Amino acid sequence: MTQISRRTLITTGIAAAAGASGIAVAATLARRHGLIPPDSGGIFGAGETLTYAAQRLLTRHAMAREFSASEISSNPFANEVAPLGDEFNRLQAGNFLDWRMTVDGMAARPTTFSLAELRTFPTSSHTTMIGCEEGWTYIAQWGGVPLSYILDRVGALPQVRYVVYRSIQPDWWESIDMADALHPQTLIAHRMNGGDLPVPFGGPLRLRVPRQLGYKSVKYITSLTLTDDLRKFGKGLGSASPEGGYAWYAGI
Amino acid sequence: MNATLPLAPAEVRAASSSAAEPKRHAALVRVTHWLTTLAFLALLLSGGEIVLSHPRFYWGETGNVNMQPWLNLHVPSSRDTVPTGYGYVLPDQNGWSRYLHFQAAWLAVATGLLYVIWGLFAGHFRLNLLPTSSHLNEIGMSILQHLRFARPSREEAWSYNVLQRLSYLVVIFVLFPLMIWTGLAMSFGFDSAFPLAVRLLGGHQTARSLHFLVTIALVLFLLVHITMIFVAGFRSRMRAMITGHVGTGPSGESRARLDSANQGRATAAKE
Numbered sequence: 441m442t443q444i445s446r447r448t449l450i451t452t453g454i455a456a457a458a459g460a461s462g463i464a465v466a467a468t469l470a471r472r473h474g475l476i477p478p479d480s481g482g483i484f485g486a487g488e489t490l491t492y493a494a495q496r497l498l499t500r501h502a503m504a505r506e507f508s509a510s511e512i513s514s515n516p517f518a519n520e521v522a523p524l525g526d527e528f529n530r531l532q533a534g535n536f537l538d539w540r541m542t543v544d545g546m547a548a549r550p551t552t553f554s555l556a557e558l559r560t561f562p563t564s565s566h567t568t569m570i571g572c573e574e575g576w577t578y579i580a581q582w583g584g585v586p587l588s589y590i591l592d593r594v595g596a597l598p599q600v601r602y603v604v605y606r607s608i609q610p611d612w613w614e615s616i617d618m619a620d621a622l623h624p625q626t627l628i629a630h631r632m633n634g635g636d637l638p639v640p641f642g643g644p645l646r647l648r649v650p651r652q653l654g655y656k657s658v659k660y661i662t663s664l665t666l667t668d669d670l671r672k673f674g675k676g677l678g679s680a681s682p683e684g685g686y687a688w689y690a691g692i
Numbered sequence: 693m694n695a696t697l698p699l700a701p702a703e704v705r706a707a708s709s710s711a712a713e714p715k716r717h718a719a720l721v722r723v724t725h726w727l728t729t730l731a732f733l734a735l736l737l738s739g740g741e742i743v744l745s746h747p748r749f750y751w752g753e754t755g756n757v758n759m760q761p762w763l764n765l766h767v768p769s770s771r772d773t774v775p776t777g778y779g780y781v782l783p784d785q786n787g788w789s790r791y792l793h794f795q796a797a798w799l800a801v802a803t804g805l806l807y808v809i810w811g812l813f814a815g816h817f818r819l820n821l822l823p824t825s826s827h828l829n830e831i832g833m834s835i836l837q838h839l840r841f842a843r844p845s846r847e848e849a850w851s852y853n854v855l856q857r858l859s860y861l862v863v864i865f866v867l868f869p870l871m872i873w874t875g876l877a878m879s880f881g882f883d884s885a886f887p888l889a890v891r892l893l894g895g896h897q898t899a900r901s902l903h904f905l906v907t908i909a910l911v912l913f914l915l916v917h918i919t920m921i922f923v924a925g926f927r928s929r930m931r932a933m934i935t936g937h938v939g940t941g942p943s944g945e946s947r948a949r950l951d952s953a954n955q956g957r958a959t960a961a962k963e
Contacts, residue, residue, distance in 0.1 A: 484788070495881040502884035505891075507753070517756035520773055548764025569753065570897060571880060573786055574745040574771060576756035577896050651884045685787025691881025692794060 447515040474601065474617065478566050478670045478678030479688045492689040498690065500619050504650035507567045512633060513578035518640035521609075521659065528660065541628070545604070545666035547597025555644050559630060561585040561593075566625050568650040570657060573690065580641075582648045583631030588622045596666050604665040604673055605647050607658050614658050615677040615688075616649060616668055625650050628661065653690035655681060699891055701782030716850060721816070722933055724807040727799060733797035739907060740788035744782055745770045749817040749904055753839070753895035762901070797875065804868055820852060821861055827854040844924050849938045856920075867906055 469478055475493035479485070524532075531539050539555040565583035587603065601620040606613040620626055629648040630637050637643035642659030648654045670678045678688035717725075747769055748761035755761065757774055770782040811817045812910045834854045835842075844853065852860065876882045877890040877899035921929045932938045 484791035486796050488791065491794050495879075499881045499885045502881075503883045504880060505887050511753065513754050513756075515756070515758035517758050517773075569880075571878075571896065572746075573742075573790060575742070575900055576746050577754045578756055579754055627744055651881050653880065658786050675831050685791075687787075687794075692879040 441551060446666050446670060449460040456637035478676070479682035486691065488687055491692055495691045496619060499651065504568050504625050507569065507579050509567065509581070511579050512567060512581060516578035516580055516641070517576060519572065521640065524609065524660065532639065538645050540552060541661055542663040542667070543590060543594045544663070546600045546668060548597065551594050555630070558585055558628060558645070562589060564624065564627060566629065566650065568625065570650070570654050572654045574684070580657050581633050582629045584629035584648065586624060587626045587647070588624065588630055590628060590664070591621065591666070597669045600666040601668045602670050604667060605658055605661055606663045608660040608662050612680055614656055614681065615673070615676070616656065620649055620651060623651070651691055655686065657689050674675070713937060716932040717936055717937045718814070718816070719936065720807070720810050722936060724803050725933055727803040731796045731800035731803065734792055735800065736907070736911070738793040739791040741785040742793065745784070745786050745903065746774060748774070749847070749901040750897040751894070751901060752897055755897040801872060821857050822855050823857045827857065830854055841923050849928060849932070859913060863910070865911070867910055870906050871903065871910070874899045874906065878903065881946065
């Protein structure tokens with residue numbers, strides 16, 4: 441073995457060992473600080489983890505951009521919705537007076553709220569942009585109960601790490617981490633542009649997560665579950681989106 | 693004027709060592725070139741798939757099918773909500789396309805950072821890419837040669853001509869940074885922390901339109917780049933970018949022979 445190749449071998453070996461232990465340390469730290477998304481397995485796990493971890497480190501408390509009233513879109517697009525089913529039609533015929541949202545899981549006081557009750561809770565509103573993963577956008581004023589208020593009210597346990605939420609549409613469920621769940625702009629929205637939230641836009645209740653793409657702002661919310669472990673839900677990937685091939689984290 | 697060709701430090705080192713033949717491209721240039729190629733093709737494929745779900749472009753903050761686009765690609769779409777005029781809808785590929793797009797973007801950015809930091813320290817940009825005044829004086833002739841698809845002279849296998857230098861610098865320091873900027877500006881999470889990123893561009897849809905236009909510019913660069921490789925000699929150029937060796941042959945020339953030729957040229961230029 442020549443001098444050069446031995447030196448190269450040793451340098452390469454040290455670099456490889458440093459790299460491997462660096463990755464191991466980074467992974468441990470990332471896990472401890474909740475920077476690993478539930479869909480981190482598979483061939484796209486590396487990119488997904490980098491995106492989620494980087495954005496969480498940069499954006500934990502950042503506020504979604506807000507717009508002036510004059511920037512509200514005069515022609516928002518509601519996107520198409522699959523037929524909502526008999527149960528929804530029955531509730532709609534009753535002006536949604538019987539609409540309920542259940543909150544369970546890791547809460548001291550699991551509760552079922554009626555729509556009327558939710559409407560009496562403190563309301564927050566913001567004029568923000570909603571964007572679809574397809575690329576289109578519109579701006580609207582959204583009003584509703586901050587999710588953090590609901591979490592307080594049901595006595596969310598300190599070990600809660602995610603909020604799982606479900607639509608009346610079968611098999612449609614999502615989840616967000618506490619950075620978004622406790623974020624002041626995350627709403628259980630029931631108002632849009634000064635009126636009741638219209639059905640095509642998710643009325644009577646829609647979860648509004650303005651720092652993520654529209655598919656995290658699930659329409660027709662019927663229940664929330666507070667949990668410390670997303671592996672217990674569905675296929676364990678965090679939400680219905682990764683089960684359908686879409687990323688769990690949609691901040692990009 | 694000294695007409696000898698500038699050498700990258702790696703080449704100088706290699707030439708002064710006992711190695712028989714210096715490398716045309718430093719190992720780092722070769723590795724980052726092919727990693728970037730891989731990332732770019734993945735980004736192009738996945739980006740194209742994402743565009744198909746809404747092949748319309750707008751200016752400003754908002755844009756959707758209820759609004760007038762400045763550009764409608766008039767291609768079939770993967771969503772039935774987009775009025776395309778076609779009687780069918782393509783299969784939805786956005787899930788894996790978005791996963792792949794961001795993973796490849798990380799690869800492109802990491803590779804680009806490695807290349808740029810190395811290039812600054814190694815003098816790669818200053819020595820190999822920054823055109824000298826003599827290069828700039830030759831620009832008219834270089835354009836003529838390119839228009840004639842003239843096969844480059846043998847010494848050009850060891851250096852970049854002025855048009856190459858300028859186009860590579862534009863790709864590295866203008867188009868790639870614009871691509872990253874306009875891409876990040878479309879991220880709702882990123883914009884919450886850095887709202888100026890999208891505001892300076894003029895809005896979310898403007899960022900998306902610019903992202904598309906810069907893609908067109910990069911694809912044009914790629915087409916010209918590949919065409920020029922064929923004009924210059926596919927085998928020799930590919931060999932140089934893979935193994936680092938230019939080799940001998942119709943469009944490659946051994947370094948030793950080239951050096952003596954340059955010596956002659958340099959002497960002639962001084963006289």
